[in-house]
Amino acid sequence: MTRTSHPSRRLVLLASVAAATTVVAGCGGSSGTSGTSRAAIEAARSVQVGTAAGRSQDRAAFLAAAQAICTRRHRKLGGLKKTTLAQLPTLTVKRSGVERRTIDEMQALRPPPQLVHDWSQIIGYSSTLAGATQRIGEDARAKNIRDLEATAATSEGTLRQLSGLATGVGLSACARI
Secondary structure, eight states: OOTTTSOOHHHHHHHHHHHHOOOBTBOOOOTTOHHHHHHHHHHHHHSEESOSTTOEEOHHHHHHHHHHHHHHHHHHHTTOOOOOTTTHHHHHHHHHHHHHHHHHHHHHOOOOGGGHHHHHHHHHHHHHHHHHHHHHHHHHHTTOHHHHHHHHHHHHHHHHHHHHHHHHHTOHHHHOO
16 A cells, blocks of 8 residues: 555545634534624624724624634535545635635734734634645645645644634634634
8 A cells, every 4th residue: 555545544634634724713613603694794893993094893793703704614614524635636725715715804804902913813823724725735636645744734733723722712613623
């Protein structure tokens, strides 16, 4: 059995973890909250504080909007499950698109002052994971198992940091993988 034709169990697990991750910010939630998502976003947009030039949302509205983004992302990625090495390039292209759009939505939110630093880190980790997803797809396409495993392993650490941070600021739906 060669590694390229039959990837190890660890490879499939790591590739799935890395491909499934991006955005903390983007995981979790329940599929039954589609109505809540729009309502939460609208509520968050209407509860703005600060000046017109640099508005930020109050904490509750911000967290509701962020959770809604995570839930929406989770629904979109629901059909993109664990896959074989041969299917990984196609899967990662689809995931990367969803992840990049999610990051754009996240960047549009204006956190309250006490969450600015954490939110910036969450977006940074999410961007790192989105890039890793893309690299995993490229490595799978090239059958470069060594680099794919290295990227997936690095992504596991980034995902742990992201999950811990999201949980710490009250984004529990976003922290679940």
